[in-house]
Every structure is written in structure tokens, then in C-alpha cells.
Amino acid sequence: MPNNKEPSQRQLRVGQEIRRIISSEIERGEVRNLQDIDTMVTITKVRVSPDLKYCNVYIMTLNGEHLKEVFEGLTLAAGHFRKSIGRNTNLRYVPEIVFRVDDTFAEVDKIEKLLHDPRVQQDLK
Numbered sequence: 001m002p003n004n005k006e007p008s009q010r011q012l013r014v015g016q017e018i019r020r021i022i023s024s025e026i027e028r029g030e031v032r033n034l035q036d037i038d039t040m041v042t043i044t045k046v047r048v049s050p051d052l053k054y055c056n057v058y059i060m061t062l063n064g065e066h067l068k069e070v071f072e073g074l075t076l077a078a079g080h081f082r083k084s085i086g087r088n089t090n091l092r093y094v095p096e097i098v099f100r101v102d103d104t105f106a107e108v109d110k111i112e113k114l115l116h117d118p119r120v121q122q123d124l125k
Contacts, residue, residue, distance in 0.1 A: 008050065014091065015046035018055055021085050022097075031080065033073030039066045041074075044102040048095060055095035058102035067101060074099045 007015070025031060026041050034041070040062040047056045059074060061067045078097040086094040114120055 005050075007048070011048045011050065011052070014052055014089075014095075015048045015055070017089055018048070018057070018085055018095070018097075019043050019046045021088050022057060022081050025081065025084060031073065031077050033076050034070060037066050037069050037073065039070065041070055044104070052091065053093050053095055054098070056098050056100050058100050060102045060105065064106075071099060071101055 023043050026034065026043075029035065042060045042062075044058045044060050046058070049055070057074075059071065061070050078099065081097050082094050085091070085097075
């Protein structure tokens, strides 16, 4: 969904509602695929397409632990989440859910390490 426009208020509201529904189901342990994984899952952002038919849900785990297993489990449970969103909202179309790993924090760490590198510090002085 490469889109240069800012999301509309409706996209933002639908995204927040989807985030709330998915987060609460994960928190309550209602996702079978995640029951054996002991880590905290965070939904960092939700991006909904302008036509509200597609939704990217960005996830992260605590310290990146079990990230691959969580990602796979959530991807398998996408249909479950769509049903739950359909039951709990008044949307005409329930968006197709695509889970993605949020690598923003990894990029920030990489930049921080580069900035603290002695060679870079020397160049900055």
C-alpha cells in the first residue's frame, strides 16, 4: 500500500478499532496458535487501505523473542481475527488482514550504534 497521502479519519478510526479487537484477543489468550509461546506481543501500528478492504498489522515481541513463531501464529489466525472484527464492527467489508514484523526499532538501534561508533564520533567532532 504505498500511499503518499495521509490516512483519512475513517481509516484511522477503523485501524484503531481493528488494533483494539486483535490486541484484546491476544491479551485474553484466545488465539490458539499463540498458547504455547510465552512472550509479550505488541501491535505497533495498523494501516488500513483507503477502500478499507486491506489492513497491514505491524507486530513486535518483547526483545524480539519468539518473533518468528508469533508472526506465523498470527498469520495462521488471520481468518479468526477477520471473523471477530466482522462480529464487533459495523463495517460493510471486513478487511483482509496481513501481519508484518515492525522493524522500526531494529533500524533505530542500528542507527544508534552507528552514531556511538568511535570512528563516527571522531568525524562528528
